Amino acid sequence: MTKTRATPIEDDAPRREIIRAAAELFMDLGYRATSIDAIAERMGATKGRVYHWYGSKAEIYFDVQINAMQKLIDLIEPIARGGGTPRERLERMARAHVDILLHDLPMQKVSVQGLETHVISSTGTRHTKAMRDIVRLRDDYEQMFCEVIDEGTRQGVFVDLPARMLSKPFFGALNWLTIWYRPRRLQTEEDLEAIAENLTGFAMRGILKEQER
Template sequence: MTSSKIEILAKAAECFMEQGFHATSIDDVARRLGSTKGRIYHHYASKTDLFFEVHREGMARLFAAVEPACAVDGDALTVLRAMLRAHARAMLDNHTFENVVAQGVQLHRFGLGPTTDPQRRTLSELIASRDAFEGLFKRQAAAARQAGLLAELDISIAVKTMLGALQWSLFWYRPEADRSPEARDVLAEQMVTTIIEGLRPRAMG
């Protein structure tokens, strides 16, 4: 990917996050790039394609963050915890792109309106990729539960609840408020601890 295309993606992600897909005009993105829309249409065939590329990049970053955590040493719960931490951290680090991913999921849920067949296929692939991502956590949670390391919960609901807790940071996290990498680590750890340990105090650590 050329640096020009990446730059366009990043600015487009900002616009899509702030205004949403429909309210973002190609002129908005061009204005933020300091250019005109000719530049954008040279690299991307349509606004929809541009949006999907942002979505794809957001999913790629999630996998890149979580997959290494799947391979850490330790029992099944330790691995799950590492995965959640990586996910939390990735949501904070890639706040803009992941906001667009969430929008893409909604777009798919309710139908995308007038789009071409290839575009529909692309979106379906992206959604399948998201399901696979959630599947990583479900599988790991199931393994942890089988090892007796997890409470007896409905795995599907528990995973949706856990991931939701992390993903809701899309709505309240403000990356612009001078967040150092260390501060993001602390924040991610606090969220994950809340999820894993729950609200009630433990008799023994």
């Protein structure tokens, strides 16, 4: 798989701090209402510090997307290529996907929401490569799931439909978490594990043949 990574820098820590602060604001306020000033304020820094690493809000937004997708790919790919039956691998992949959503919600929610239309229209061709990179990462990620689903379908484990047709509702069930889930102050790690287990089980039941459930 050809991997597309965010633009490398000498020290990743400052950029990582910026994109995490920005992701929280993009999640809470949306892209349009988030400003460089607000990102800097969230960090407790000056906007000059932000501009040292990024030339525009759009660059930060795209970097949030790329880093979120790359984190998913780096974790899921070894599972997809590893041992076990298609059912076992798909269940582990789904569980890992949900775990990342739960523990990295701002970054992943921005990524799941996708490229907002007004961002694309306002940036024009200046960020064509970044947008293509994001689309490529999304396609690569979904393809890993489709390959495992296709293998399971051919073995008679999953519903007999094209893998792409099955992957869409499968991801829909998992990613809906970014719509309804809100972290609670007293939430424990056991609570998160229960959410992940129940959501993964729900998604798997929707893709398994009735006799396999």
